[in-house]
Amino acid sequence: xxxxxxxxxxxxxxxxxxxxxxxxxxxxxxxxxxxxxxxxxxxxxxxxxxxxxxxxxxxxxxxxxxxxxxxxxxxxxxxxxxxxxxxxxxxxxxxxxxxxxxxxxxxxxxxxxxxxxxxxxxxxxxxxxxxxxxxxxxxxxxxxxxxxxxxxxxxxxxxxxxxxxxxxxxxxxxxxxxxxxxxx
Amino acid sequence: xxxxxxxxxxxxxxxxxxxxxxxxxxxxxxxxxxxxxxxxxxxxxxxxxxxxxxxxxxxxxxxxxxxxxxxxxxxxxxxxxxxxxxxxxxxxxxxxxxxxxxxxxxxxxxxxxxxxxxxxxxxxxxxxxxxxxxxxxxxxxxxxxxxxxxxxxxxxxxxxxxxxxxxxxxxxxxxxxxxxxxxx
DNA sequence: AAAAATATGTAGACCGATCTATTAAGGAGT
DNA sequence: ACTCCTTAATAGATCGGTCTACATATTTTT
Numbered sequence: 471x472x473x474x475x476x477x478x479x480x481x482x483x484x485x486x487x488x489x490x491x492x493x494x495x496x497x498x499x500x501x502x503x504x505x506x507x508x509x510x511x512x513x514x515x516x517x518x519x520x521x522x523x524x525x526x527x528x529x530x531x532x533x534x535x536x537x538x539x540x541x542x543x544x545x546x547x548x549x550x551x552x553x554x555x556x557x558x559x560x561x562x563x564x565x566x567x568x569x570x571x572x573x574x575x576x577x578x579x580x581x582x583x584x585x586x587x588x589x590x591x592x593x594x595x596x597x598x599x600x601x602x603x604x605x606x607x608x609x610x611x612x613x614x615x616x617x618x619x620x621x622x623x624x625x626x627x628x629x630x631x632x633x634x635x636x637x638x639x640x641x642x643x644x645x646x647x648x649x650x651x652x653x654x
Numbered sequence: 655x656x657x658x659x660x661x662x663x664x665x666x667x668x669x670x671x672x673x674x675x676x677x678x679x680x681x682x683x684x685x686x687x688x689x690x691x692x693x694x695x696x697x698x699x700x701x702x703x704x705x706x707x708x709x710x711x712x713x714x715x716x717x718x719x720x721x722x723x724x725x726x727x728x729x730x731x732x733x734x735x736x737x738x739x740x741x742x743x744x745x746x747x748x749x750x751x752x753x754x755x756x757x758x759x760x761x762x763x764x765x766x767x768x769x770x771x772x773x774x775x776x777x778x779x780x781x782x783x784x785x786x787x788x789x790x791x792x793x794x795x796x797x798x799x800x801x802x803x804x805x806x807x808x809x810x811x812x813x814x815x816x817x818x819x820x821x822x823x824x825x826x827x828x829x830x831x832x833x834x835x836x837x838x
Numbered sequence: 839a840a841a842a843a844t845a846t847g848t849a850g851a852c853c854g855a856t857c858t859a860t861t862a863a864g865g866a867g868t
Numbered sequence: 869a870c871t872c873c874t875t876a877a878t879a880g881a882t883c884g885g886t887c888t889a890c891a892t893a894t895t896t897t898t
Binding site: 492493494495496497570571573577578580581582584585586591594595598599614616617618620621623624625626627628629631632634635636637640641644645647648651652654 | 676677678679680681754755757761762764765766768769770775778779782783798800801802804805807808809810811812813815816818819820821824825828829831832835836838
């Protein structure tokens with residue numbers, strides 16, 4: 471793959487990632503992706519012969535990998551509770567600064583495609599498993615690390631959903647205040 | 655409104671409620687609604703002149719009210735932790751029995767329409783507030799009942815999302831095991 | 839009480855717009 | 869010269885929404 475080809479491919483993935491996080495799978499048309507990326511229609515199907523599902527699938531995995539890396543790469547300094555509080559604050563910043571558009575880059579697609587596309591569905595499932603593993607690594611040593619990792623992930627996803635729906639940081643702040651009870 | 659008119663209207667709402675819970679807002683076409691309800695297209699726009707948004711909006715509020723009533727009407731016997739555990743078990747049953755289609759009847763629409771339709775968006779927000787209030791009523795007396803209600807709601811929503819995505823009760827079970835730490 | 843008038847609801851063909859996907863041809867890079 | 873990639877026209881299906889004609893109640897008038 472030549473240089474220009476790779477650039478176009480990346481631009482398509484960037485545009486898709488941005489658009490589906492805001493509008494979801496069905497809410498994002500390929501016309502929008504093509505317009506936002508600047509790439510022509512034909513290039514889309516050259517780089518992603520699998521069509522929309524392949525394009526969105528790779529975007530979701532890409533976005534998921536970025537989060538996993540952030541979670542795994544953070545300094546191991548603070549306590550588990552402080553770590554989660556930091557994640558929630560960071561997510562709240564991102565959500566508010568984006569005008570309540572950018573919550574979880576996976577959740578909308580996961581719910582929309584739960585009943586239809588296995589390809590996308592599996593991609594979302596794997597991303598969540600990957601985040602779960604990254605969180606579990608931060609809770610190492612605790613006897614119930616497995617349960618706790620899933621619980622913390624559920625808490626984060628639920629709080630993000632509520633915060634985005636209410637267009638307010640309030641749910642994130644309330645959850646943050648209760649984290650100590652869980653991770654004490 | 656005559657008897658037959660009310661019946662048709664209800665059938666349309668029933669079909670919509672069922673379909674959007676599985677497929678979401680954009681994933682559900684009015685053709686599907688019309689086919690599933692047995693009502694003709696014209697009747698849809700007679701009973702819901704506001705079109706798809708009005709139809710889905712009323713469906714969401716209707717589904718939300720049903721849940722609120724269930725939450726508020728449950729016997730006040732068990733402890734808060736046992737109450738939440740019961741809710742999670744019930745949600746898990748519903749999810750599994752529906753073939754992993756029926757999770758939260760609001761979440762998908764809330765995320766899909768967060769950036770587009772204020773009408774639907776507000777409907778989802780109000781439903782969540784109503785559930786939050788119902789949960790808070792079960793935690794009366796605690797000094798941090800406000801924070802706890804939101805936290806429990808976030809936990810439920812997040813666990814449902816993960817369970818639906820993984821097609822497994824595992825996340826619900828793990829969260830259930832951690833509830834005591836939160837509501838001890 | 840019969841008949842006319844009005845409201846209520848049904849029925850489905852139809853509209854333009856938009857959707858995803860395909861195609862055949864030509865340009866750019868090496 | 870040969871592969872890699874772009875370009876734009878277009879196909880065919882489906883989308884939400886509108887329209888007119890018709891049927892069935894309900895009320896008003898006589």
